[in-house]
Amino acid sequence: KKKTAELIWFNGEIMPWQNATVHVMTHAIHYGSSVFEGVRAYHTPHKGTCVFRLQEHSQRLLDSAKIYRMTIPYSLEEINQATLDIVKANKLKSAYIRPIAFYGDIGMGLQVPFGTETELVIAAFEWGAYLGEEGLKNGVDAGVSSWNRLAANTMPTGAKAGGNYLSSQLISMEARRHGYVEGIALDRNGLVSEGAGENLFVIRNGIVMTTPVTAAILPGITRDTVITLLKDMGYEVREQNIPREALYLADEILMCGTAAEVTPVRSVDGIPVGNGGRGPITEKVQNAFFGLFSGETEDKWGWLTPIE
Ligand code: PMP
Numbered sequence: 016k017k018k019t020a021e022l023i024w025f026n027g028e029i030m031p032w033q034n035a036t037v038h039v040m041t042h043a044i045h046y047g048s049s050v051f052e053g054v055r056a057y058h059t060p061h062k063g064t065c066v067f068r069l070q071e072h073s074q075r076l077l078d079s080a081k082i083y084r085m086t087i088p089y090s091l092e093e094i095n096q097a098t099l100d101i102v103k104a105n106k107l108k109s110a111y112i113r114p115i116a117f118y119g120d121i122g123m124g125l126q127v128p129f130g131t132e133t134e135l136v137i138a139a140f141e142w143g144a145y146l147g148e149e150g151l152k153n154g155v156d157a158g159v160s161s162w163n164r165l166a167a168n169t170m171p172t173g174a175k176a177g178g179n180y181l182s183s184q185l186i187s188m189e190a191r192r193h194g195y196v197e198g199i200a201l202d203r204n205g206l207v208s209e210g211a212g213e214n215l216f217v218i219r220n221g222i223v224m225t226t227p228v229t230a231a232i233l234p235g236i237t238r239d240t241v242i243t244l245l246k247d248m249g250y251e252v253r254e255q256n257i258p259r260e261a262l263y264l265a266d267e268i269l270m271c272g273t274a275a276e277v278t279p280v281r282s283v284d285g286i287p288v289g290n291g292g293r294g295p296i297t298e299k300v301q302n303a304f305f306g307l308f309s310g311e312t313e314d315k316w317g318w319l320t321p322i323e
Contacts, residue, residue: 024101024137027089035136042118046125047178049117050079053273054098056139056322057308058108065319066102066112067273067307069095071236076114079174080133087116088132099322101139111142111274117177145212145274146196151301154281154293155196155270157210159259160186164231166203172231179233187211197270199262199283202231207257213270213278214238216252217261218296224261227254237271243316244303250296262286267294277301 023035043049054072058064073094080087089097094114102110116133146155162185165172170179182200190198190211199215202208207226209215214235216225223245228234242252262268266289268280277300279293288294293301306312307319 020105020107020138020140022101022104024097024104024135026134026136027097029101029104035138037134038120040120040123042121042123042127043177045123046118047176047181048083048085048127049115049177050076050083050085051113051115051175051177052076054112054114055273055276056102056107056110056112057319059308059310059319061310062319062321064102064108064110064322065308066098066322068236068240068318069098069320071239072114072273073098075175075236076116079176080116082171082174083176084129085116085118086130086132087135089135094135094137095320097135097137098139099320101137103322105139107139107141109141110139112137112139114138115177142274144276144278145272146270146278150196150278151276152293154279154288154291156194156282156285157197157199157268157270157280158190158193158195158284159262160189160198160200160211162186162189162198162200164200164202164208167229167231172233173228175233183211197275197280200231201259204230205259206230207259207262208232210270210272210275213272213275215257215280216241216269216271217257217265218267218269218294219261219265221250221296223250223252223296224255224257225252226257230256235272237273237276240304240318241269241271241277241300244300244312245296247315248299248303262288265289267297269297269300277304
């Protein structure tokens with residue numbers, strides 16, 4: 016079995032990667048009962064290795080658990096500290112970090128007794144650009160999926176829960192089958208929702224739009240970062256419903272997420288977005304975003320937490 020890093024944080028203990036195993040009757044394997052995060056740490060020349068927006072990610076993990084009435088037996092501060100510890104223990108300069116809380120070997124009953132505590136794992140390992148280095152520069156080809164995102168009041172998309180990712184897998188598998196790098200899903204009303212693992216921004220005539228939380232999205236932390244950076248640069252950002260055809264008429268589209276970072280979309284369903292490459296506002300956002308880690312963008316918001 017492939018080892019992705021030396022060490023892993025498992026229920027309060029840092030142990031060898033291979034030892035962090037669970038039983039086949041783990042509740043979460045059968046019923047999807049997990050909540051998780053994707054976090055990144057970047058190497059910065061001025062502050063060493065820093066975790067990006069640690070507080071917000073740990074808070075969202077606890078929020079996802081709260082929606083599902085799950086008890087994670089660690090506080091926000093303990094989760095923050097454990098995240099820093101595992102990056103440091105693995106001697107990683109940059110990392111993708113995966114905290115996951117899940118119901119373990121607690122029996123086969125679907126109904127979990129209230130108060131049952133989750134297991135908590137925090138893994139940290141090296142992981143490059145999710146949609147490819149090339150994609151970061153030249154943009155990726157995306158396609159609208161025939162699969163809709165989850166309907167309101169079926170499964171909450173505001174929770175980052177394991178089970179939700181069956182929807183994301185259908186969307187991205189279909190996209191790959193059709194030769195696209197990523198899929199874009201519509202919500203049950205036929206309005207633009209998000210990528211399989213990314214939020215979307217659509218730009219036309221200098222106006223930046225992003226889909227609202229009511230369009231079955233996960234309210235991404237990178238989405239919030241992009242909104243904040245754009246506003247800081249003087250752009251107006253409208254959180255509004257986006258019809259499918261706006262994807263075909265956009266000057267620029269960008270996808271963003273912790274794994275995908277800020278990636279331009281160069282075509283949708285084979286229709287070029289703008290001039291078919293990276294647009295100027297997208298490039299500015301990328302520069303501002305990656306500038307946070309190179310030090311060229313001032314971190315006015317306290318988003319970087321050094322591991323030391
Ligand atoms: N939507 C979905 C479905 C996701 O999985 C992700 C990745 N976590 C995002 C949006 C982007 O969220 P974030 O910027 O917080 O990583």
